[in-house]
Structures are given as structure tokens and as C-alpha cells.
Amino acid sequence: xxxxxxxxxxxxxxxxxxxxxxxxxxxxxxxxxxxxxxxxxxxxxxxxxxxxxxxxxxxxxxxxxxxxxxxxxxxxxxxxxxxxxxxxxxxxxxxxxxxxxxxxxxxxxxxxxxxxxxxxxxxxxxxxxxxxxxxxxxxxxxxxxxxxxxxxxxxxxxxxxxxxxxxxxxxxxxxxxxxxxxxxxxxxxxxxxxxxxxxxxxxxxxxxxxxxxxxxxxxxxxxxxxxxxxxxxxxxxxxxxxxxxxxxxxxxxxxxxxxxxxxxxxxxxxxxxxxxxx
Numbered sequence: 001x002x003x004x005x006x007x008x009x010x011x012x013x014x015x016x017x018x019x020x021x022x023x024x025x026x027x028x029x030x031x032x033x034x035x036x037x038x039x040x041x042x043x044x045x046x047x048x049x050x051x052x053x054x055x056x057x058x059x060x061x062x063x064x065x066x067x068x069x070x071x072x073x074x075x076x077x078x079x080x081x082x083x084x085x086x087x088x089x090x091x092x093x094x095x096x097x098x099x100x101x102x103x104x105x106x107x108x109x110x111x112x113x114x115x116x117x118x119x120x121x122x123x124x125x126x127x128x129x130x131x132x133x134x135x136x137x138x139x140x141x142x143x144x145x146x147x148x149x150x151x152x153x154x155x156x157x158x159x160x161x162x163x164x165x166x167x168x169x170x171x172x173x174x175x176x177x178x179x180x181x182x183x184x185x186x187x188x189x190x191x192x193x194x195x196x197x198x199x200x201x202x203x204x205x206x207x208x209x210x211x212x213x214x215x216x217x218x219x220x221x222x223x224x225x226x227x228x229x230x231x232x233x234x235x236x237x238x239x240x241x242x243x244x245x246x247x248x249x250x251x252x253x254x255x256x257x258x259x260x261x262x263x264x265x266x267x268x269x270x271x272x273x274x275x276x277x278x
Contacts, residue, residue: 072246079245080252086204087241087254090179093203095258097163097181098235100131102262103225104160111226114212123211123238126166132159161185162193167210168200176202179210179239208251209240234259 044052101112109130118124162184168177172195181201184193193199214223214232223232238255 076245079243083206083241083243083252084254086206087239087252090203090207090239091237091254091256093181094165094237095256097131097165098129099258099261101129101231101260102132102160103231104130108162110162112223112231113225114214114223116211116222118209122209122240124167124169125210125212126164127212128162128164131161131163164193165210167208168202172200174200176200178205179203179207204241206241206243207239208242211238212236231260231262 103109103112110128112129114125114127116123116125164182166180168174168180170177174180174195174197176197179202181203182193182195182199183201184199212221212223213236214220215234215236216228216230216232219236220232225231234257236255236257238253240251240253242249242251244250
């Protein structure tokens with residue numbers, strides 16, 4: 001069988017057996033008989049690969065940005081929630097002690113004294129009072145029960161204690177820092193409180209500032225029951241809690257107000273006493 005070189009429309013030649021195409025027309029590479037282009041069976045062009053890769057990168061970048069933003073918001077929320085929990089626990093402790101404040105009138109009662117300190121921007125107020133502590137009362141009851149059951153002497157503590165709150169910044173020789181509380185349960189007129197690691201309790205190192213306000217007929221920045229001979233009707237406490245998020249420190253303020261049950265009356269319940277009938 002002889003072979004001839006038949007020219008194609010593109011100018012190229014293709015070797016084929018003579019008589020392969022019944023019509024005698026040339027068959028070019030990539031075309032079927034009859035002039036139709038042959039269908040591609042597989043593979044992508046370079047342009048298709050570049051376009052697909054670009055679209056994929058855009059989608060992945062958008063998804064990562066959304067994920068990173070959501071993660072940052074969640075992390076910020078967790079950090080602020082931790083600050084809130086620290087402040088709430090500290091305010092609860094202060095509230096329990098202040099709600100139990102009393103004026104015992106005994107020789108060792110130094111009164112309810114709130115002192116202003118620091119600056120308006122960074123307050124360092126202190127408070128010192130005598131309080132009936134329900135936790136101490138429950139502890140005393142448990143100790144008495146233990147003494148009855150075991151017939152062993154137990155060191156019983158009274159439910160009345162002297163309580164002090166302040167912001168410790170290293171001025172005293174103790175390890176505690178931040179908001180601290182000192183509770184003195186062995187009360188004596190000749191035994192002043194001793195500030196050491198055994199008597200001072202660290203509440204939170206994250207609380208860096210604290211301020212109080214006291215209400216009688218108006219809000220006051222300080223209070224001294226030894227001069228006024230009365231307890232405040234209400235107390236407002238503001239704690240400044242310091243937190244850190246992504247290497248940046250920030251301070252959040254948390255404020256709470258509560259009434260003192262032992263005080264004479266609350267501002268809303270205050271009424272004039274009717275004159276007795278003759």
C-alpha cells in the first residue's frame with residue numbers, strides 16, 4: 001500500500017494510507033473526518049489552572065479572616081468574663097462583711113472608718129470595721145459540735161471580728177498584693193492587729209484600685225463612726241480590675257451599692273416620726 005502526503009488547511013502534512021477517507025478530503029491533526037474538531041479527552045490549560053488557583057486562594061483568605069476575627073472576639077469575651085468573675089467574687093466578700101457591720105460599743109471597738117486615699121484617677125481607699133461574720137458563726141457552731149462529739153477542747157472563735165480592706169502595693173512586709181483583707185478574731189483593747197502573711201488574705205492581685213462612698217443624707221467620700229456616732233445607711237464600692245489581652249493591659253471598673261441592715265433606715269424607707277398624741 002502506497003502512502004501519500006496530503007496537505008491540510010493549516011499548511012501541515014499528514015501521512016495516511018491512500019483511500020482512508022472515502023471522500024478524499026485531507027484529515028488534519030485534531031480534526032475528525034468531515035472537518036469537525038476532535039473532542040479533548042483530559043487535562044487543563046495553564047489559564048484554567050491559574051484562574052482556579054486564584055479563586056481558591058480568595059476563598060481560603062476570606063475564610064481565614066472570618067475565623068481569625070471570630071476567635072479574637074471570643075478571646076476578648078473570655079478575658080472580660082474573667083475580670084467580671086474576679087470583681088464579682090471580691091464585691092461579694094466586701095458586701096458580706098459590710099452587711100454585718102455593727103457598733104458594739106466595747107473597749108476594743110475602733111468604729112466604722114472609711115479613709116480616702118490615692119488620686120481620683122487611681123483611688124486607694126481603705127476601710128476598717130467590726131462585723132458579725134456569718135461564716136465565723138457557722139464555723140463556731142461546727143467547732144462546738146466537734147467538741148461535744150470528741151470531748152476534745154477546741155479553740156473557739158467569736159463571731160465578731162475586726163475586718164480591714166486595702167490595696168497592697170508592697171508597703172507592708174507581706175507576700176500578698178492587690179486587694180487584701182485582714183480579719184482579726186481575737187479582739188482585745190491592748191492587742192493591736194498584726195500585719196503579716198498569717199493575718200492578711202489576698203483576695204485578687206488583678207484589683208489594683210478601690211474606692212468607697214458612704215450614704216447618710218448625702219454621699220460622702222469618707223466615714224468615721226467614732227465622730228458621727230452612726231453607721232452609714234448605704235455603701236458604694238468601685239473596684240478597678242486590671243486585665244491583659246494580646247499583650248495590652250486594660251482596667252475595667254465594677255461598681256455595686258448595698259444597704260447596711262444595722263443602720264437606722266435606708267434612704268427610701270426614711271420617714272418622719274409622727275408626734276405623739278396628747
